[in-house]
Amino acid sequence: MTTSQTSPSPAAAPLLDLQALVVAVRRRRRLWGSLALLGLLVGAAVAVLLPAPPTAVAQVLVAHQEDQPNDTGTLIRTDVELLGTTRIAGQALRTLKSTENPEDFMRDYRVTGLTNNLLQIEVTGDSDAEAVDRAKALADAFVADHVRRMRETAQAEAEALLDQRDRMREELAEVNEAIGDRSPEDDPKASASIESLFARRAELDSRIAEFDQRAAEARTGAPRVVAGTEIVDAPHLVRSSLPMAVVTDAAIGLALGLFLGLALAAVSAVVADRPVLRREIAANLGASVLAELRRPPRRWARWQWRRTRAARERLTTTLARTVRGSTEPVSLLELGCARGTSVIAMDLAGALAAQGPVVVVDGLPGPQLARRRPKPSDPAVVSGERAAASSPKERRLGVGSVAPGTAWTDLQHLGGRTVLVVRAGHGSAAWLHTVARQLADQRIAVIGVVLIDPDPRDRTDGTLWDGQHTALRGHFERQARQNGSGRPRTERAPVPAARVPDGDEEVR
Incomplete structure (x- = not known):
């Protein structure tokens, strides 16, 4: 077992070829x-x-008793969540005298906290007037609920402070009763206890005054919060432009x-794994890219026809130069481009006709050559059954297919050497491996690959610098038999390593 030198092993290949991915996506x-x-x-x-349904918008300024300059928006987020409760929605629906379900009404409005103290309410409705009424009812319901909660909070705080003050007053009365009419000068022995009572009375007087002040401030804070919470932007329609x-x-x-x-x-x-780059197609087929032909231009792009015709002529010249030196029939085998291959075959046959008669053997499964309207200067086109009856003086040029469903044993009748005409991105990597292996098993030598519709930005090299050793296995064996040194078919002479379809290892 030997390792192939044509392409890197799967272990060395990248998991994802970004260049190939970009080309495939393009x-x-x-x-x-x-x-x-x-x-x-x-x-x-x-x-x-x-x-979009009619939408009304209102903005509400919300004052909080706990407002701080460094607030991170916690209070306004709480207000946003409160507006999304069924209590506020239910109050607004009662104001509108609507029987709609609060849960359904909550889906028709959205609340956004613009700043730490500014809310924006967006409400939709079936009509403009309904949207405005809904927004006003919802804003009023929130303001009323917020004011009520602030007042209840202030009242509860003030009552708690007053309760503390009353307890202090009761304790003060007990201290005053204990002091009575005494003074430290009247009883020198009890002067220390009397002084402590006087100190306690002074402390209680101070704390009572403090609780009175805090209760007054609590009552004063609620009106400030109530006055600061209001609708600053009356509900109005949002004008939308179609x-x-x-x-x-x-x-x-x-x-x-x-x-x-x-x-x-x-x-x-990624899933299809269809090679599109020259280097990938050459590596999978085990043959170098001889030439390429771009996609034919559209009918309206007549300015490109001259360039396309020049490219076809160069391709025909390249293939004719390659085929002339062959002493055995040569075939063109297509993969994904039967129509283009038939055109290339007729152009090539016309170029070879200058050296002698040429017959084109039609092995395509479709009607590309069978139903073609022949021109007076075109060479003869015969089927595979009639190819054996052709004159030995005529050069045979076979045209066939290696698409899925191909009868591989019939390809030998088209020619012992072949040029693969492959459309870029048509066949998967596994199928290209299959084509190379099947052609090697049929002892059909691959001269090279003609790439159809390549990517215009592909700058990779499609040449195998270490030789075409996969598909030339049959060619080497045939040369050995012609020279009389060939072994029986079951005992093949050593040839350069041929890659198996899965690409893991090579067989001598």
């Missing part, structure tokens, strides 16, 4: 472009067919569709 631009266009159209249609809504929704749909299309294209490229 080649699927029709997919993500179509999804982006679909998202744009859907977004615009939603804006037109499902316009063109602006269409543009906004269309932009959102375009972005979502583009993101979905790119994600889908990337995932499908």
